[in-house]
Amino acid sequence: MWTFLHKFASPKHFYRIAGKLIPWLGALTVLLMVAGLYLGLFVAPPDYQQGQSYRIMFIHVPSAWMSLFVYVFMAVASAIHLIWNIKLADVMASSSAVLGASFTFLALATGSLWGKPMWGAWWVWDARLTSELILLFLYLGYIALVAAIDDQRAAGRAGGVLILVGVVNIPIIHYSVEWWNTLHQGPTVTKFDKPSIHLSMLMPLLLMAAAFQCFFFTLVLMRARTEVLERERRSAWVDELLKDAG
């Protein structure tokens, strides 16, 4: 197990293994997404209150989940990077940032598209919308900081500290904003004993969530691969790779 992890953490082997994983993950993404979209758009019945427009939730909710998941993923990667000085963890964190920001933006955009017919406004200063917006600011701050520091090693470490400070603050921000104002409908899936969402709607939602997860990992591995190549451009194995490629 440990030798595998160490092998995986070395850029050379990571590049190889990730290259093999990507097609599988990509295929899985397509499969899950097609199934989820089919069930969500054609099979699931229209909502008795919201009609057809609730279907945007199959994109909106997974994006919102991913926006938080990616941040936590980055925090774990940054902690690994800062504590054990594993360079690959930093590659993972910095490759995830743009994706996390995109998911956050997607959640905001789809939410506002849904909000127009439902609440009659593109944007309301509701707690969850606002904390999602603040999450977007945190992502943008990380991206800006990493971009501003020239030395790559220092950039990774500084970004890591910022992400860790942010992850301590996210629950505080979330609850303070929640307390400040709430209009958003309560969570309907996390009540595990008896979800207040019907199975025909829950299934596509969970499928889409799984699809988004696979989508994220496919993309992050692709981005990490190019990042590794760029960072290791002076090493022998990249040279060999280039020679093999002709």
Next chain:
Amino acid sequence: MGSLANAFFALLRRDLLLAFRHRGELANPLIFFLMIVTLYPLGVSPDVNLLRQIAPGVIWIAALLAALFSLENLFRTDFDDGSLEQLLLSPQPLPVLAMAKVLAHWLVSGLPMVLLAPLLGLLLAMPAPAITVLVGTLAVGTPLLSLIGAVGVALTVGLRRGGLLLTLLILPLYIPVLIFATSAVSAAAAGLPVAGQLYLLAALLALGATLAPFAIAAALRISLS
């Protein structure tokens, strides 16, 4: 008195002394604070009822910005003349030294804002109980602003143009302070109890004072590596 306390107070004394040698600069954040507040009646409306309603937010946002701009120089001069590196090389734990610098910064920039706040409250027609609570929230909140901000400053001290970047990094983290503080002041103006919000602010301060020095120290080590 251990050597740790000696180092703490020596650094505190040095920073305060340096600040008082540049008396002119001391007033700048305060003038900024006052000017931002002055812009609101001009930009929004001089109507007393409206001003009274928006006063907590106006004063607190002005305080956030003033804190942010005054923070920019927290490590700057020390970084430029190399004394920050000496601090890092010192045998004393860096988080404690960082604490001393943040405390000195708060004493020369945060505390004056707390003292100036009643005047601004009067300018914006706030009722007396609300002004008392405003001073209370600023007294608990501004040290927190200095602590959180110092992490951002430590991360950006090595950069040539860190100013705007600092705002991007730090303002989102200031939001909980803003929410609890303004909600306390508004509640006081409405005659409601404010203990809950003040306790939460104090809890945040306790959390910040215990965790932020370590983050500041880690960030300084990265910026100077």
